[in-house]
Amino acid sequence: MASNTRPSPDDEQKPGHHSLVSSQSTDITDVLRHISETVEKRRLSGDYPEGLEDQLDRHYRQILKGFDVDDTEMQSLQGALHHLRSTVNFNASHIETWSPNPLKRLLHRLLAKLTVRQTRGVLLQIVQYTDALDNLLSQMVENAQEATSTEQGQGLFSNRSDLERRLSTALDRLSLLEEKINNSQTL
Amino acid sequence: MTEVHQVLVGAGQTDAITNMARSLQSSLRSLGPSEIFAQHPAPEVTDVQHLSSFPKNPSRGRIVIFHASGGDPEVFKFLQNSSDPLVLIFHNIAPPELFENFAPDRAALLRQGWEELSFLREKIVLSIADSKYNAQCLEKIGYQNIVVLQAGVQPNRLHKYESDIEMTRLLERETVDPLLLYVGQAAPHKRPEVLVQMQYLLTHHIGRTTSLALVGPPTLPQINAAALEQARRLRVPGCLFLGQLTENQLATLYRKASIFITASTHEGLCLPVLEAMSFGIPVIARNAAALPDTIGNTGILLPEKAGPELFAEAVCELLDNPRLHQRFAKQGLRTSAEYSIEKTAASFMNLIKGVL
Numbered sequence A: 001m002a003s004n005t006r007p008s009p010d011d012e013q014k015p016g017h018h019s020l021v022s023s024q025s026t027d028i029t030d031v032l033r034h035i036s037e038t039v040e041k042r043r044l045s046g047d048y049p050e051g052l053e054d055q056l057d058r059h060y061r062q063i064l065k066g067f068d069v070d071d072t073e074m075q076s077l078q079g080a081l082h083h084l085r086s087t088v089n090f091n092a093s094h095i096e097t098w099s100p101n102p103l104k105r106l107l108h109r110l111l112a113k114l115t116v117r118q119t120r121g122v123l124l125q126i127v128q129y130t131d132a133l134d135n136l137l138s139q140m141v142e143n144a145q146e147a148t149s150t151e152q153g154q155g156l157f158s159n160r161s162d163l164e165r166r167l168s169t170a171l172d173r174l175s176l177l178e179e180k181i182n183n184s185q186t187l
Numbered sequence B: 001m002t003e004v005h006q007v008l009v010g011a012g013q014t015d016a017i018t019n020m021a022r023s024l025q026s027s028l029r030s031l032g033p034s035e036i037f038a039q040h041p042a043p044e045v046t047d048v049q050h051l052s053s054f055p056k057n058p059s060r061g062r063i064v065i066f067h068a069s070g071g072d073p074e075v076f077k078f079l080q081n082s083s084d085p086l087v088l089i090f091h092n093i094a095p096p097e098l099f100e101n102f103a104p105d106r107a108a109l110l111r112q113g114w115e116e117l118s119f120l121r122e123k124i125v126l127s128i129a130d131s132k133y134n135a136q137c138l139e140k141i142g143y144q145n146i147v148v149l150q151a152g153v154q155p156n157r158l159h160k161y162e163s164d165i166e167m168t169r170l171l172e173r174e175t176v177d178p179l180l181l182y183v184g185q186a187a188p189h190k191r192p193e194v195l196v197q198m199q200y201l202l203t204h205h206i207g208r209t210t211s212l213a214l215v216g217p218p219t220l221p222q223i224n225a226a227a228l229e230q231a232r233r234l235r236v237p238g239c240l241f242l243g244q245l246t247e248n249q250l251a252t253l254y255r256k257a258s259i260f261i262t263a264s265t266h267e268g269l270c271l272p273v274l275e276a277m278s279f280g281i282p283v284i285a286r287n288a289a290a291l292p293d294t295i296g297n298t299g300i301l302l303p304e305k306a307g308p309e310l311f312a313e314a315v316c317e318l319l320d321n322p323r324l325h326q327r328f329a330k331q332g333l334r335t336s337a338e339y340s341i342e343k344t345a346a347s348f349m350n351l352i353k354g355v356l
Helices: A028-045 A052-067 A072-087 A102-114 A116-148 A151-186 B016-028 B073-081 B104-123 B132-140 B165-174 B192-206 B221-233 B247-256 B271-278 B291-295 B308-320 B322-338 B341-355
Strands: A003-005 B003-011 B036-041 B062-068 B086-090 B124-129 B179-183 B211-215 B239-243 B259-261 B283-286 B299-302
Touching: A028 B299, A028 B308, A052 B192, A052 B221, A052 B308, A072 A116, A072 B104, A102 A116, A151 B192, B003 B016, B003 B073, B016 B036, B016 B062, B016 B341, B062 B073, B062 B104, B062 B341, B073 B104, B086 B104, B086 B132, B086 B341, B104 B124, B124 B132, B124 B341, B165 B247, B179 B192, B179 B247, B179 B271, B192 B211, B192 B221, B192 B308, B211 B247, B221 B239, B259 B271, B259 B308, B271 B283, B271 B291, B271 B322, B283 B291, B283 B308, B291 B299, B299 B308, B299 B322, B308 B322
Parallel strands: B003 B036, B003 B062, B062 B086, B086 B124, B179 B211, B179 B259, B211 B239, B259 B283, B283 B299
Antiparallel strands: A003 B239
């Protein structure tokens, strides 16, 4: 189903504050220069208040934060653990033996064959160590998750969400005020 | 007997990479059996098999074509253990850092995708990139002798689809001309919010009457949800978030749109831009990643960091400058025709025969 912001009678188009004409050129360099100059003119004339783009971007990011679940920190911790696990794929075949120089390539491969026993031994030790590390980290993430779901943890996160909601409301009010000012200027 | 199979990470009914694989399949079947396999085929997809059903016994003369667009441990394991000659078609991988705050798991998979590509390098007998930009990305991780070929790209694939009546009615009811169109997934690097902010400036600050349609799968639903919410809070009229559409619905939109617009900061090729060009629609985009190569002189390329103010002004320029609009439209038709499957299929088949 489509979601939209349907035009309503309240959304009647206002006449342009400054009807700036197009370049009427087909030369792309001229066109790009004209576009930049027109934006600059709108900024100077006050059509675009100072810092408008930054304000719009901040507004969006504020809204976006509200769409993220409150356990963002936990998600990122779990993501980091997932990434760590995905990189635990120790294998001798992952050790680079390639070189653009054929002689060097041959030498690397020969060395790899000669030291295969030692390489396997080192890899086995690393695998055992990472298994232990994985267990420890999994336990820590689990504990952290439990801690955030306690009463104290929930309070902490809900306070932050409240603050974000209040900030969003303030930004909404600012946008409305700006719209009213623009309307009164047009009239 | 010659067999050339294609392997994808995911497959969807209207997914661009799956469609490219389908186009190639018809050419590859002239050599022998050719199937498409994916680790994550969407339930509605019937012409793609699950990777687990890939024929186990190696056979002489069999080639595997891997379409790389993301990481997946199962696909990587399959490719690493495969004894068949491996051909890579690289469609690029989205920048993981942009996904970190929204979907850490997805960010990890994207990062893994780049790592897997590095590990697979020695196994690849032929590397194909579908844009110069993608070839440069492969070169950075040590790939050499990369062939740039838009294999399977069909910009005019939607022309055969009739307009959808319901979509036509929806557009008549909910939009006013001119219609600005964006097609792409809802992901952080696509920056749909910049387009909503542009529509806000057009309607509230410049006093133009335009509509904006945003189309694409909800890869990260909160991206579009937040953009829609911003449109509501700023009371921006004429913003339509249409989600994923059928080919008929998409063709309807392309026929209706006046300008194709994207604020994306990362594209490996950008098939929707080519589709728009094939409908004679001028494009406005950022001068980022593969976009300058794909767009060429068929639209306005704004600076890489362009914000909604420049986008809004570029729209005004195109709408008020009919000669420029017409020039871009004509050039777009010519450029998109150069990408036609008929022209690339012969080159692609020659490359595959070279591997055999």
